[in-house]
Every structure is written in structure tokens, then in C-alpha cells.
Amino acid sequence: MRPADEPELAALVRGVAAQLDFHAPLLVRVLPVPDASLVPVKVSNQRGYALLLGWPLLRRLTAAQLTAVVAHEIAYQQNLLSRSDRMLAVTRDMVEASLDNRIRVPRALSARLLRATRESFWHAEIVADARSVEVAGTAAALGALRQVPIITTVFEHFVEDWVCVLAEDGCYPEDLYDALDAALDDPHVVRRTVAAVADDEAVDPYSAASHPPLPIRRAALPEGVGAGRDDSRPVPLRQADDVQRWCLRELCPTGGEDPEMGKGDSEDGLEEIGAGRERLRPAHVLDTSPERFDSIVDAGAELMRATGRDSIPGAVIAAVDALAEGGWPRLARAIEPGVGSAPPPLRATAVREVMVGCLAHTISGLLRDAGWERASRWLTTMLLDPDGAVVDVRELIGQAFDSGDPTPVRVLLDAATPRAAA
Numbered sequence: 001m002r003p004a005d006e007p008e009l010a011a012l013v014r015g016v017a018a019q020l021d022f023h024a025p026l027l028v029r030v031l032p033v034p035d036a037s038l039v040p041v042k043v044s045n046q047r048g049y050a051l052l053l054g055w056p057l058l059r060r061l062t063a064a065q066l067t068a069v070v071a072h073e074i075a076y077q078q079n080l081l082s083r084s085d086r087m088l089a090v091t092r093d094m095v096e097a098s099l100d101n102r103i104r105v106p107r108a109l110s111a112r113l114l115r116a117t118r119e120s121f122w123h124a125e126i127v128a129d130a131r132s133v134e135v136a137g138t139a140a141a142l143g144a145l146r147q148v149p150i151i152t153t154v155f156e157h158f159v160e161d162w163v164c165v166l167a168e169d170g171c172y173p174e175d176l177y178d179a180l181d182a183a184l185d186d187p188h189v190v191r192r193t194v195a196a197v198a199d200d201e202a203v204d205p206y207s208a209a210s211h212p213p214l215p216i217r218r219a220a221l222p223e224g225v226g227a228g229r230d231d232s233r234p235v236p237l238r239q240a241d242d243v244q245r246w247c248l249r250e251l252c253p254t255g256g257e258d259p260e261m262g263k264g265d266s267e268d269g270l271e272e273i274g275a276g277r278e279r280l281r282p283a284h285v286l287d288t289s290p291e292r293f294d295s296i297v298d299a300g301a302e303l304m305r306a307t308g309r310d311s312i313p314g315a316v317i318a319a320v321d322a323l324a325e326g327g328w329p330r331l332a333r334a335i336e337p338g339v340g341s342a343p344p345p346l347r348a349t350a351v352r353e354v355m356v357g358c359l360a361h362t363i364s365g366l367l368r369d370a371g372w373e374r375a376s377r378w379l380t381t382m383l384l385d386p387d388g389a390v391v392d393v394r395e396l397i398g399q400a401f402d403s404g405d406p407t408p409v410r411v412l413l414d415a416a417t418p419r420a421a422a
Contacts, residue, residue, distance in 0.1 A: 015067075056180060
């Protein structure tokens, strides 16, 4: 992003840098994914930095929240005072990223290394949060802390499915970012996402999390600091349409060639993605039936295969029996054999997720066949019962597995297939 092309964004970044007494050469680069970081680069043969900002964040965060994010990233980099600090940060990220690789530092040793360095890096994050409050105010910093994980998680959960499903039809999601906004405006999606983020933060057996959990970060923020900016809207971007089209090309490649190649033969070169190779036609997530992105049938088939039953209701009954008898972990491994190879500290959680997810999607499909409707176009397992009440099928089934009481699952099954359940 060139300062002359985006003066409002340039003014925001320069203002934050000045308040933090940060005078190194600074570039701003946009990414198609939700991310924010400050990385060292060479600028005109001298040491500088690139501020990486994800397009979903630029579209979604208010100017005040973006100010807090930029301030946090600059302040965090200032905390890495020495070359050894920066090298340790990179090394820690590499060790964390390698935990799921076949060739890796043994996990026991990785955990010791990560645990030994976690406190200092968590402290650096807390200090950077406090500096962001000084620049943007408490309310903006709190808003950014809440919004960034939600945007990131929703993006990771939905976007790949949208791209892959539409690619099967030779299309790309032209309204990808509009669809992302629509999902983020759904209160059911937000509630489910907040719970998922909390669950993920609670499971960290190797001390791999580079950031403290949100409750710790929120509790450490200075209170009652006035806003440096009181903007309630995103920063205006003058090249928004062009940047968004570039982001779509990056997210929807049709080959390994330079993304600047094959832009199409229209007047502005942006009508079609991948022209000259395999043309992808524009399509719209919001105009596509939500069932197109569901996996209900696959979940039911997997449950039938694992239980050996010849009907979906019968397979669900067998799964409920396994829950009542305590034998459901074996059933989970039959559904997803790879779950048995999960690292021991994560295995119980992974096994639970297999069972809860499979049963929730399967029972939701039966309930919809019985006349229940979706409460959200984005969440297959969030339904409306015949009285119009919202029922979170996944949450109910998760509670049943946590308590060992199959009654809630039996009630759902009875509502879906009373004869079969009886």
C-alpha cells in the first residue's frame, strides 16, 4: 500500500509510530487472510519493517481498533530489543509450528523449551497491550482483543470450504469477503466462535501458545484510559475494490504461476481469475444454498460404517448406547482411525471432538428431515425446533459426553425419529 494512494491508512500508521517513538522505515503490506504482524525487511538497503495487515481486519475493525492493533505490533517489536531476542522469537515460532510434523524436535523436549521461554514472551505481549491502550484507549484495545480472534477463527472455519466447494463447479467466490461479513454478523456464529476460542486456549499441553489467553490479557489492561481515536468505522480505503480483487486471486489460485499472470482478457483484467489457464467463473456464496457446504450425509455414512448398522437412526442408537456404556472412544477411533495417533495430551479432546461432531451433524440432518429449520445459514447444527426455539445440537451433545448422561441425545433422537427411537 503506497502512502499517496491510501492517505487515511498512512496517517493512522504514521500517527501510531510517532506516538510510540518508532522511527524505522516502515512499509504497509496487505494480506488476503486475517493477520497482523511487524516483520523486519530491507528498505532501500537499510533495516526497516513491514507492517502486515490482513484484508479481513482492515474491512472489519474500526479505525480505533485498528489503531490498537498497529500500536500493539509496533510496541511488541520494540520489546524485542536485542538480536538474540528476535532470534529466540523466530526459533520459538519454528518449534511451535513443528509440533505436528513427522520430523520434529521430540515433543517432550519441545514442551520444555516452549515452557521455559513462554513467560518472557507473554510478558512482552502484556506490555504491548498496555502500550496499545496508551495510544488507542482501553475500549479500542478491548474491542480489538475480542474481534481479532473471532474474525480469524471464522475465516479459518468457513473460507476454505467456500473456495473448494465452488471450485468443484469451476467457480470462485466473488463475494467471499461479503459472505465473511455476513457470517460475522450472525450472533450464533459469534457465540459458537467465542466458545471455540476459549476451548482452544484451554488446551495447551506443550505451552505452545505465543499469546496469553484472552482473560489474562483483558485483566491486565489498564482501565479507564480515554481513546486516542474515537472512530467507530473502518479506515476508508480508496483502492478497496482493486485490493479485494487481488486478495481473491491470491486465495483462489488455478496453478503455480505468478498471481499477476492470467488476469483475464477483460478491459480491466480483473473479470476472470486464472484466464489463459483454467477459467474460474464468478459465483456467490450468499446465493448458494447453505446445504451445498454441509457434510451431514457424510457424517451419517461414517456413523453407519463404524457401527455396522444399515440405517442412520440405527447408527445413532448404537452411538447413544456406546455413550451410556462408556465404550464411545472405541467408536470414535472406528469413525476416524487417525485420532488414535494424536499426541497423548491431546488425544482425549480429539476423540471427543470426533464423536460430538459426527453425532451432531448426523442428528441435525435427521431433525431437519423431520421439519426442523436452520437457525443460521452458517451453522448446520444450530436449529429451530417446531416451537421456534433455538437449539444448539452440538452444544447439547457435547454436554452429554462431558456428563456421561445420554438423555439429551435420546431426546433429540426421539424428536427426529420417534418410531426408530422407541
